[in-house]
Amino acid sequence: MTPVNDGLMTIGTFSRASLLSIKALRAYHEAGILVPARVDPATGYRSYHAGQLTDAAVIQRLRALDLPLDRVREVVRARDPEVTRRVLAAHAAAMRARLDDVTRIVGELQEGVDRPGDHTPVHVRDEVGTHTLALRSVVREDEFSDFLGAANAALTALAARAGVAPTGPFGALYPPEVADEDAERVEAYLPIGTPAPLPDDRGDIVLSEVPAARVAVLVHAGDYESLGDTYRRLGTWVAHNARPAGGPVREIYLVSFDQTDDLSRFRTEIHWPIHEEST
Numbered sequence: 001m002t003p004v005n006d007g008l009m010t011i012g013t014f015s016r017a018s019l020l021s022i023k024a025l026r027a028y029h030e031a032g033i034l035v036p037a038r039v040d041p042a043t044g045y046r047s048y049h050a051g052q053l054t055d056a057a058v059i060q061r062l063r064a065l066d067l068p069l070d071r072v073r074e075v076v077r078a079r080d081p082e083v084t085r086r087v088l089a090a091h092a093a094a095m096r097a098r099l100d101d102v103t104r105i106v107g108e109l110q111e112g113v114d115r116p117g118d119h120t121p122v123h124v125r126d127e128v129g130t131h132t133l134a135l136r137s138v139v140r141e142d143e144f145s146d147f148l149g150a151a152n153a154a155l156t157a158l159a160a161r162a163g164v165a166p167t168g169p170f171g172a173l174y175p176p177e178v179a180d181e182d183a184e185r186v187e188a189y190l191p192i193g194t195p196a197p198l199p200d201d202r203g204d205i206v207l208s209e210v211p212a213a214r215v216a217v218l219v220h221a222g223d224y225e226s227l228g229d230t231y232r233r234l235g236t237w238v239a240h241n242a243r244p245a246g247g248p249v250r251e252i253y254l255v256s257f258d259q260t261d262d263l264s265r266f267r268t269e270i271h272w273p274i275h276e277e278s279t
Contacts, residue, residue: 007050008037014048018056033073034059067091101225122218122237127210127271130167132189133159133198134208140183145224148172149257151188158205159190162198167191170256173210173248176273187248210250215271216242219254223263230270238272245273 015022028034029046034055036046055076062072071091075084135151152170159166168191175184187208195207216238220230238244250271260266 008047009050011036011046011048014052014056017050018053018060020056020060028059031069031073033069033076065091066095122216122234122241124214124242124274125217125271126214127212129212130191130210131193131195132191132208132210133164133205134187134189135205136185136187137204138183139186144186145257147186148188148253152190152253152256152258154203155188155190155205158198158202159192161201162196164192164196167193169252169254170258171210171250171252173250175248176244176246211247213245213247213271213273214276215250216274217272218270220268220270221264221266223266224268227268230268234270234272238274242274245275247273249273 009017011022011025014020015025018025020028025034025046025048029036034048034052037049037052038047039045040047059072059076062075065088067075067087071087075087078084133155135155137147137151139147148170151172155170156166170188170190173187173189178184189208189210191210198205198207216234218230218234218237220227250269250273252269252271254267254269255265256268
């Protein structure tokens with residue numbers, strides 16, 4: 001039989017032959033992973049070559065492993081067994097780490113159910129206002145640790161150069177509501193006494209203030225992966241016992257990376273501003 005179309009297939013035919021949806025094929029095209037053999041310049045119709053079915057099968061199996069698109073692209077473009085082995089080994093390690101995290105979280109949740117008395121109690125405290133050295137930035141969730149670590153070091157170093165003694169532990173202010181975007185405006189700060197003129201090499205560090213406030217306080221023990229559990233407990237307490245005042249929520253890092261490498265020893269106070277009449 002004489003070939004009639006040089007092995008080209010419409011996107012619909014290729015979809016059925018590869019068992020990949022047309023939506024998936026379009027997404028893979030846009031991501032540069034599985035590019036059609038031909039795109040009609042007048043109609044935009046995509047055509048694939050039968051030889052691309054092998055790539056489609058490889059892509060389908062890699063995505064079944066939850067391999068990210070950029071890593072799939074790397075494997076398909078390289079067409080190198082060593083690259084494939086390296087990418088899959090790294091992904092396997094990430095999957096094992098994810099499984100370990102899930103196991104830990106389930107264990108922590110179960111402990112909370114079995115021993116609710118272990119939870120640190122919430123208490124109310126009146127915090128005085130204080131001057132601060134502050135560093136502000138818009139930070140993604142996965143950048144919090146790096147930003148806070150760098151800010152702590154920069155603020156501490158500037159305080160030493162300016163001859164200003166910190167009056168309390170390093171902390172940070174967070175908006176009372178989580179924004180819809182992927183990043184939040186964070187103000188890292190170091191409390192100080194009477195402010196002094198800052199040196200010219202202060203960079204983005206500014207003089208600021210943390211206002212006086214009545215706050216509901218809950219201490220988080222341990223690393224920051226489970227900080228959300230403590231926020232939920234504190235938020236529940238506030239919902240039942242107080243009225244939120246609407247100011248920024250404060251995190252005070254009593255024990256953190258600059259004092260110990262033992263994550264179980266970390267201690268973080270969360271201060272949730274509430275109205276004065278709250279008890």
